Amino acid sequence: MGRVSGFLEEVRASYDTVAEAYAERVPAPGALDPLSRGVLGAFVEEMAGAGGTVLDVGCGPGKVAGYLAAGGVRVVGLDLSARMVGIARRAQPEVPFVVGSMTALGVRAGALAGVLAYYSTHHTPPEHLPAVYAEFRRVLAPGGRLMLAGYVGADGDGGGGEGERLRHTEAYGGLPVSYESHYVPPERIVRLLEAAGLTVTARLVQEVESAKGAKRRVGTFLAVRPPAGTSPRAG
Numbered sequence: 001m002g003r004v005s006g007f008l009e010e011v012r013a014s015y016d017t018v019a020e021a022y023a024e025r026v027p028a029p030g031a032l033d034p035l036s037r038g039v040l041g042a043f044v045e046e047m048a049g050a051g052g053t054v055l056d057v058g059c060g061p062g063k064v065a066g067y068l069a070a071g072g073v074r075v076v077g078l079d080l081s082a083r084m085v086g087i088a089r090r091a092q093p094e095v096p097f098v099v100g101s102m103t104a105l106g107v108r109a110g111a112l113a114g115v116l117a118y119y120s121t122h123h124t125p126p127e128h129l130p131a132v133y134a135e136f137r138r139v140l141a142p143g144g145r146l147m148l149a150g151y152v153g154a155d156g157d158g159g160g161g162e163g164e165r166l167r168h169t170e171a172y173g174g175l176p177v178s179y180e181s182h183y184v185p186p187e188r189i190v191r192l193l194e195a196a197g198l199t200v201t202a203r204l205v206q207e208v209e210s211a212k213g214a215k216r217r218v219g220t221f222l223a224v225r226p227p228a229g230t231s232p233r234a235g
């Protein structure tokens, strides 16, 4: 992949720095809380049944991609960080992994049965989310499914606000990073997905506590690219 700029360069460089530490700390999907594991398991079951390829966008060290592959899903992992991709390739030699960005996937239109973005879109500034969601829709085949999970913001403004924005300078045991996290309200995520031409079929918001006792909200959204013959709302 060529040079990237702005927030993408910050995220790429930061995840290159923390890649090994992140891979050691992040739990494998089998160790997730039962609800998260259940929803991910349902996606795996659906995608294994549907056939076709699922792209794990922002795959990090590849643990989730490995879980999909073990469940019978044909999966390809993609990440901005070449170090993450290197770790993923060593950990899951049976799964293909590529370096790339969710802002321009380099995948043929309609080529995929599924897209999974697992805790990977919260570094994308909200003003760039419409382009990312449009890219997810573009690469999905009609009837293809998206699962999006990650940190979200508070409800209450009808989805109009952009949510909280935090700049991080260290992570994963004090390693230096420089990126922002954006906690977008769930209603806004739903609105943007629908505006991109996807039909949101399920949403789940969980209040969780981090290992250090911090309260966080996580959201999971399931969506489908409308099957051929139906008229999408956009694009």
Ligand SMILES: C[S@@+](CC[C@H](N)C(=O)[O-])C[C@H]1O[C@@H](n2cnc3c(N)ncnc32)[C@H](O)[C@@H]1O
Pocket (backbone or CB within 6 Å): 008, 011, 012, 015, 026, 057, 058, 059, 060, 061, 062, 063, 064, 078, 079, 080, 081, 084, 100, 101, 102, 103, 117, 118, 119, 120, 121, 123, 124
């Ligand atoms: C918190 S980690 C999650 C990794 C993995 N999905 C997991 O659940 O363990 C976020 C990952 O998203 C990747 N990422 C962030 N923005 C990206 C982008 N624009 N395109 C591709 N990957 C991105 C980062 O490099 C990082 O590996």
